Amino acid sequence: MPDSIVIIPTYNEKENIERMIRKVFSLPHDFHLLIIDDGSPDGTAAIVKGLQTEFPERLFIEERQGKQGLGTAYIHGFKWSIQHKYDFIFEMDADFSHNPSDLLKLRQACAEGADMAIGSRYVKGVNVVNWPMSRVLMSYYASVYVRFVTGIDVHDATAGFVCYKRRVLETIRLDKIKFVGYAFQIEMKYTTIKHGFKVVEIPIIFTDRTEGTSKMSTGIFREAFFGVIQMKFNSIFRKYPEGE
Template sequence: MTVPGSRTLVVMPTYNERRSLPTSVTALLDGDREIDILIVDDNSPDGTGRIADSLAADSDRVFVLHRHRKSGLGNAYIAGFRWGLGHDYDVFVEMDADGSHRSEDLPRLLDTITAGADVVLGSRWVPGGRVVNWPRRRQLLSRSANTYVRVAMGIGLHDATAGFRAYRRSVLEALDLDTISSQGYCFQVDMAWLSRLAGFAIAEVPITFVEREYGTSKMTGAIVGEAFVLTTAWAIRQRARQLKSLTSPLRRAANRRRKN
């Protein structure tokens, strides 16, 4: 399942996931004997950090990065990426700890990296993708958000908000992680958009997304609002760049005609 000749790290942020974390970690360890897991815990008040330490004590393939406070999904992933870059990993996987991302779908992401993609999104909204136990309202919100991103930004992806994805090391090294401060949906869109602007090859593969069994979603109205505002701003900038690239040759030609 792992990428041949590469070291793969699954980065798994946690906040109050004590009930689901052991199952998620065990499924990954049982499914692949080569991947490593980094749990990034934001000082969960329910004791998730202690459970993460126990899992790490039982396996030399599990590591824990403790942070002092909850500071957002995007910030947690970037901290995990930096840790992995410093420990010489080659492929980085984003994966939820709540069981919504299935370990059996991971080989499809890694096989696509092996085939040449730089970024692979585990997509709910491409043929073969599906969601389980999600209310119609949540499905409509996700589909609408992704349609808006695809149309507004011209990004050409069906699930730019997907949180189950894989990156080559070269992508994370090329992006300026210091400038990325977005969170939630917006962080995922941000990373996909920046990867596309940098010229990296992005692929989507179908996955099955399963609604969490324990705990509550971290999605809030504030996160959705942030995504809408920032995505709109990015789309405006992108269209301005495209317009400039189209009009610059025309302006140069007009200037040459004036000179003649």
């Protein structure tokens, strides 16, 4: 039984999805792929289903109705992956902003003792390509803000390129994860650390998408800004059992 599953949420990613699938499957490790498609009107799901005939034992798709948010897509994927007993469960974007080859580095970090490995843009300087300076600064200082409010020692709290050991996701009460947008990534890291799991940051180079359309919005940033304060406040009254 292969031990690694990569979860990729999609909404209108027809320009990227086939190339991404083929790239992941070309890596020198037997990664499986789970696509969570939120009813893409551009035919993303049809492309994936067409490729399932070529990769019947490695490529899976779960289709949902309408845009339900990044966080709920990952929670859906986490539950599916736990049910299918994968040991290493990954989050990754479809648009090549994350280099699929770095999956190997994240998996190695978890195989060598980490419970959560974060593909980090900021753990060693600022490693972002093709972003306007305004967005680089917003993203960088978002993580500074998260560290200040929550006290967690993570340089890239909003990173969406992550490897979890299955036991982390089995321990976290996934139905209690509140946020669905940008703040989802922060909440997952914060909750993992509060449970006492070992979190490491692996430096990566983040390259902004060249195909398709970004899903970022001011509403997503607003959720993150106010959500961090609310999350910290709520945690005062919550018990986090130590990870087994």
